[in-house]
Amino acid sequence: AQSVTQLGSHVSVSEGALVLLRCNYSSSVPPYLFWYVQYPNQGLQLLLKYTSAATLVKGINGFEAEFKKSETSFHLTKPSAHMSDAAEYFCAVRAPGGGNKLTFGTGTQLKVEL
């Protein structure tokens, strides 16, 4: 069975600083990995996904993530935080051929300060 662990339920950065949100996965086969963003009282929006092509994946709003098999990680980064990035971020994993379900992490709340 696959799972993801998001380290840090709350992350605070200054505007203009690097954003780094951590996600480690566990899967018996090379997984598909996803990052979602959720703004208050809204549904989740797909930021980016890794599906075994390029290991560095670029998404919307300037975010990117790198799949590192040796570290079983898929951390989300953005070079310069903006106030509008304040939201909750979820990492998710899905095993190829492993059924129909995404397994989500517990989420990381990102706060951006002036």
Add this chain to the structure above:
Amino acid sequence: SQTIHQWPATLVQPVGSPLSLECTVEGTSNPNLYWYRQAAGRGLQLLFYSVGIGQISSEVPQNLSASRPQDRQFILSSKKLLLSDSGFYLCAWSVAGTANYGYTFGSGTRLTVV
């Protein structure tokens, strides 16, 4: 293009009253459909998923039920609401049989049981 509709956006219901939340998807056929709940500080909990009309899988035993009367319609119900049913309910869909697709989420329903 595909769209997902979820309503109502907010709902306040007394304890012991019934519940019906509806979700519909447009622009695709035979989607996989999901109901999630977010309780404060508890991440995303998968409640039900469906791979076809009348096919419902329950992830957790609880006071809720789901039905899929039509290909692109997914309904979440309860006969008698409990205080613990309060939360943010999200419907989602994905392409059947393709694990490299993520989910597309609806905008959610905020349910408060009083």
